[in-house]
Amino acid sequence: GQQLNQSPQSMFIQEGEDVSMNCTSSSIFNTWLWYKQDPGEGPVLLIALYKAGELTSNGRLTAQFGITRKDSFLNISASIPSDVGIYFCAGRTNQAGTALIFGKGTTLSVSS
């Protein structure tokens, strides 16, 4: 079946550092979404990408929809302690209303 490979699995960084994580898929996606999940809560949508090559920012976060439609990355600049959490990429191959395929998540730890 379709798989999403998300890396790295975990990251330990210092406050102020930049962070990059990415996802690759075995299939072509037409939507990429990036979520952040805090412990005991549901995922919160960070950035949604709908076109190949699209580069979108949300504050200190920047994400891109790969030109091959099989990958996406998320960058966080100047990390702060509240960036701690698990980041998930998710993609969809088909039309609206179909289920997302999730990556396994990247756990981010930020030390001050």
Place this chain on the structure above:
Amino acid sequence: GAVVSQHPSWVICKSGTSVKIECRSLDFQATTMFWYRQFPKQSLMLMATSNEGSKATYEQGVEKDKFLINHASLTLSTLTVTSAHPEDSSFYICSASTGTSGATDTQYFGPGTRLTVL
């Protein structure tokens, strides 16, 4: 962004009882809702896709008679865990699809429900 609520946020029940979890889209209509299960330190596992007014589509390995899903309106889907057992203890999360045409559909997640079966 769109808001999705879940109720209850946590529940503890005895083995053999049934538990109902509600998922509501508060400021948009969701033709499609999804139910996920998440184990500690793992990703979300899709259980079923719920479409308003029709039967839910269950993923392989998910017992439809155990996890009853009802999507009675465009803003409400319910998941009932029947005859719950300790192995059903987990974090259950719903999401609602904005269902916009084309590729701009986005899914928003509820805050999750922590189920503990004693």
